[in-house]
Amino acid sequence: MANLTTLAVSTRAKAGKGAARATRREGLVPAVIYGGKQEPSIIALDPRVIMKELHRGGWSSRVYNLAAEGAEPVAALIRDVQLHPVTDAPIHVDFQRVAAGTKVHVEVSIAFVGEEKSPGIKRGGVLNVVRHYIDVQADPANIPEHFTADLSGLDIHDNVRWTDLKGTEGVVLGSGQAADMVIASIAAPTIDAEMEAEAAAKAAAEAEAAAAKPGAKKK
8 A cells, every 4th residue: 555654563452441541551552443344453552653653744644554463464544643631642542444445534735835936925925825634535555645736836816726736636525625625825915915004094094184174175
């Protein structure tokens, strides 16, 4: 499968809160593998491995090879990571089994390129990102690492839409999303908008003051 990353895991014999607490006392993170028309598998893994993947980015669309000693490797996606409310350390992970030929829902990140060549940004425009991720259906064997949005030809007020992205071949948009949805746009410089607003307010004040002068003609 594409984007396959191997994670070393260990099996756990017991489920439940008590067993999970015992796993954490051993310095490991309890986890479960579900789906694939099989019984859930209870595992544990090093918290440093999970944190590395979270910081790496793109983990929500990456297929992992979960390798436990003495067991067949399992291809799976990370579906949820529970973090400690104070320390932000991972305390539980949910994995979903995947199989080639069976489409799954994933969130794929968007990489923005060509910002330094964008005419709009060169003129002081600001990149306004509407979506950092897109929900799609894809075969696990063909999940893209990311989609690419090319900004190099965009001027102020120009948009990037789903149909403009590269790397979308073989995936289907998730429900509730339209092909013409805006991914990002180049907004006018904020300072220009503020100056225009100030100029308009000044002109209105001057006109009001002039109209209030004695002898001013009423229209």
